[in-house]
Amino acid sequence: MSGVKAVGVRVALDRKPILHGVDFAVASGSWHAVLGPNGAGKSTLLRAVAGILPYAGEIHVGGQSVARLAAKHRARLIAYVPQEPQLPGDMTVGEYVRLGRTPHLGYLGVETRDDRAVAGRALERLDLTGFATRRLGAMSGGERQRVVLARALAQQAGLLLLDEPTTALDLGHQQQVLDLVDELRSTEGLTVVSTLHDLSIAAQYADELTLLVGGQAVARGTAREVLTEERIAEHYGARIRVLDDGEGRPVVHLVRGKGR
Amino acid sequence: MGRVGARGADGSGPGAGSGTGPGATDAGFATGVVEPVDPAGADGDAAAGNGSAGDAVGAEATTRPAFETAPRRFARPTIALLAATAVLFLAVLIASLGGAAGLPVAGTAEALLNKLPFVHFDTGLTAVQQGVLDQIRLPRVVLATLVGALLAQAGAAYQGVFRNPLSDSGTIGASAGAGMAATLVIVYGGGPEHTFAGIGAVPLAAFVGGLAGVLASYVLGTLVGRGGTASLILAGVAVSSFVGSVQAFVMQSSTADVKQVYSWLFGSFTAADWGLVRLALPYAAVSVLIVTLHARHLDVLALGDDEAATLGLNPVRIRLIVLAAASLATATAVAVSGIIGFVGLVVPHVVRRVAGPGHRLLLPMSLLVGGAFLVLADLLARTALAPAELPIGVVTSFVGAPFFVLILRATRGRDR
Ligand SMILES: Nc1ncnc2c1ncn2[C@@H]1O[C@H](COP(=O)(O)OP(=O)(O)OP(=O)(O)O)[C@@H](O)[C@H]1O
Ligand SMILES: [Mg+2]
Numbered sequence: 001m002s003g004v005k006a007v008g009v010r011v012a013l014d015r016k017p018i019l020h021g022v023d024f025a026v027a028s029g030s031w032h033a034v035l036g037p038n039g040a041g042k043s044t045l046l047r048a049v050a051g052i053l054p055y056a057g058e059i060h061v062g063g064q065s066v067a068r069l070a071a072k073h074r075a076r077l078i079a080y081v082p083q084e085p086q087l088p089g090d091m092t093v094g095e096y097v098r099l100g101r102t103p104h105l106g107y108l109g110v111e112t113r114d115d116r117a118v119a120g121r122a123l124e125r126l127d128l129t130g131f132a133t134r135r136l137g138a139m140s141g142g143e144r145q146r147v148v149l150a151r152a153l154a155q156q157a158g159l160l161l162l163d164e165p166t167t168a169l170d171l172g173h174q175q176q177v178l179d180l181v182d183e184l185r186s187t188e189g190l191t192v193v194s195t196l197h198d199l200s201i202a203a204q205y206a207d208e209l210t211l212l213v214g215g216q217a218v219a220r221g222t223a224r225e226v227l228t229e230e231r232i233a234e235h236y237g238a239r240i241r242v243l244d245d246g247e248g249r250p251v252v253h254l255v256r257g258k259g260r
Numbered sequence: 261m262g263r264v265g266a267r268g269a270d271g272s273g274p275g276a277g278s279g280t281g282p283g284a285t286d287a288g289f290a291t292g293v294v295e296p297v298d299p300a301g302a303d304g305d306a307a308a309g310n311g312s313a314g315d316a317v318g319a320e321a322t323t324r325p326a327f328e329t330a331p332r333r334f335a336r337p338t339i340a341l342l343a344a345t346a347v348l349f350l351a352v353l354i355a356s357l358g359g360a361a362g363l364p365v366a367g368t369a370e371a372l373l374n375k376l377p378f379v380h381f382d383t384g385l386t387a388v389q390q391g392v393l394d395q396i397r398l399p400r401v402v403l404a405t406l407v408g409a410l411l412a413q414a415g416a417a418y419q420g421v422f423r424n425p426l427s428d429s430g431t432i433g434a435s436a437g438a439g440m441a442a443t444l445v446i447v448y449g450g451g452p453e454h455t456f457a458g459i460g461a462v463p464l465a466a467f468v469g470g471l472a473g474v475l476a477s478y479v480l481g482t483l484v485g486r487g488g489t490a491s492l493i494l495a496g497v498a499v500s501s502f503v504g505s506v507q508a509f510v511m512q513s514s515t516a517d518v519k520q521v522y523s524w525l526f527g528s529f530t531a532a533d534w535g536l537v538r539l540a541l542p543y544a545a546v547s548v549l550i551v552t553l554h555a556r557h558l559d560v561l562a563l564g565d566d567e568a569a570t571l572g573l574n575p576v577r578i579r580l581i582v583l584a585a586a587s588l589a590t591a592t593a594v595a596v597s598g599i600i601g602f603v604g605l606v607v608p609h610v611v612r613r614v615a616g617p618g619h620r621l622l623l624p625m626s627l628l629v630g631g632a633f634l635v636l637a638d639l640l641a642r643t644a645l646a647p648a649e650l651p652i653g654v655v656t657s658f659v660g661a662p663f664f665v666l667i668l669r670a671t672r673g674r675d676r
Contacts, residue, residue, distance in 0.1 A: 050570050085563070091618075099560055
């Protein structure tokens with residue numbers, strides 16, 4: 001049980017208010033997409049939910065206030081994949097993914113065979129088994145993104161926070177990663193909150209969406225409710241068409257400008 | 261929607277199990293340098309220079325065969341540790357043999373092994389030879405080993421804490437603070453003859469000054485930059501150069517003591533005796549223990565503070581604990597030997613090339629290799645111009661400075 005409930009979340013960075021009272025709720029076992037233009041505060045919201053930013057208001061994960069959770073307990077509850085993860089170039093892929101087991105280890109961090117098995121399965125699920133002994137510095141951008149995801153999966157937390165998890169992935173791997181997350185959601189009851197720039201993908205995978213603009217949630221609901229032509233045009237300042245994929249989910253297209 | 265459930269499901273297997281796996285076999289790492297995920301794809305540079313020593317650098321990275329991109333490391337950490345222990349023993353043996361009075365090789369080796377519990381050889385050394393070994397050579401050799409080990413491990417710890425491969429006692433204010441305090445005592449406080457509760461005033465001042473230097477850097481770094489690692493190092497450099505200028509002024513105004521201060525600033529083991537070893541040992545044990553226990557934490561810190569926090573650590577607290585322990589080690593080393601540069605910088609880098617970035621191997625290996633390095637450097641210091649002695653800091657810097665440049669060259673692809 002790891003649903004999220006946030007009420008009136010306000011965050012200031014460097015004393016500058018970034019989030020101005022955001023409400024949102026994610027049912028346990030569902031996928032929630034946070035959308036919005038650059039600088040809207042999506043990453044900030046995710047970091048607040050992850051418990052690594054001080055915030056005002058309330059954020060509950062699995063019924064417990066995030067701010068009051070002990071770090072280790074929080075880490076068993078919430079896994080977070082940042083938009084720009086830091087990867088030490090000399091570390092191997094296997095070593096990195098095993099660090100995902102940290103919240104399950106004692107103070108000295110001694111890994112058991114089980115821990116290694118869990119990490120091994122995470123590698124497998126992301127097609128990375130053959131890369132286990134490679135240095136992170138020798139991985140491509142998309143491979144690294146999958147490595148980071150594997151580390152988050154090795155954490156075995158009930159809530160997965162993904163900040164732009166597919167930006168560097170090719171089409172096939174985008175689908176593979178999103179399908180994997182979707183499968184974990186349905187088979188293991190994982191709750192997923194992700195930011196996604198691709199609105200059509202968000203419409204495909206997310207049960208519910210929140211549109212964040214200027215630190216405020218301006219729309220919330222299913223893809224059909226949130227992704228209307230007028231709203232996207234207004235908030236993104238883009239010329240777009242919203243079509244239907246035939247199964248009731250919107251598909252967002254850019255419309256080319258007149259200039260050559 | 262109401263609150264859901266009492267506990268987050270995590271479907272996790274074993275909780276905080278305490279396995280018996282060979283801790284260092286796997287995992288572990290953290291090098292100073294961190295690369296962001298580059299959504300545009302990995303460029304050749306990302307792979308450059310941070311591999312093992314023989315790695316080619318630069319654009320050909322992309323065309324290298326896969327096996328070469330795997331790090332070249334000892335398959336077995338145990339083998340690495342045993343090899344390093346053997347190197348240390350050899351270094352100690354060689355250093356024990358070097359000196360005016362000749363000692364037989366085999367007998368000395370056996371006499372050294374006799375120091376281990378449950379070992380007894382009939383060495384064939386004369387009483388005089390045994391006396392030379394026990395009272396003249398060994399105190400100095402042991403002290404040099406201890407100091408080398410402390411400085412090297414502290415360097416590795418600083419580099420892990422700051423995620424910066426150039427961090428060292430020299431760059432975070434420890435050496436400068438110790439040097440300043442010792443200078444003050446030598447010039448104004450009656451000099452080395454002065455004692456305080458049976459402890460020499462100079463070592464005592466160096467100890468306090470070293471800790472104060474780090475503390476000043478830390479407070480300053482926190483004030484100006486919210487404790488980010490870069491601001492801490494910059495603060496350390498600022499504190500070091502400020503203190504250095506004050507020290508130069510003090511020395512200028514008291515030319516009579518300059519020679520004494522200088523000999524101290526470049527380090528020396530001439531005063532070594534068992535008393536100094538006994539003085540240093542408890543602090544050394546505590547600091548080594550604390551640093552070693554946080555090896556895996558340092559690995560996690562390499563991912564950055566945000567990710568360390570989402571993995572359940574408190575990065576600020578861990579940084580503070582390890583920083584304090586490493587500074588205790590540095591202060592102890594400086595107190596008994598003066599300022600010896602480059603050991604903390606050079607040794608961890610060499611070890612990293614062989615053992616990889618994981619701290620569970622890096623930290624103990626640095627202890628062993630650092631001890632071996634300094635014991636040999638001291639041998640050189642006392643025999644190269646015998647009967648005159650070189651300051652040991654001169655020897656380590658002579659070897660260290662060129663090496664430092666090589667490190668910079670080899671890792672230049674990682675500069676950002
Ligand atoms: N440390 C900081 N201090 C002050 N302002 C910040 C800081 N970090 C981010 N901001 C500002 O906060 C706002 C929200 O940033 P955030 O990273 O949450 O945006 P985002 O919605 O994730 O954008 P993107 O789509 O580009 O990832 C931006 O306007 C940004 O400039
Ligand atoms: Mg963002």
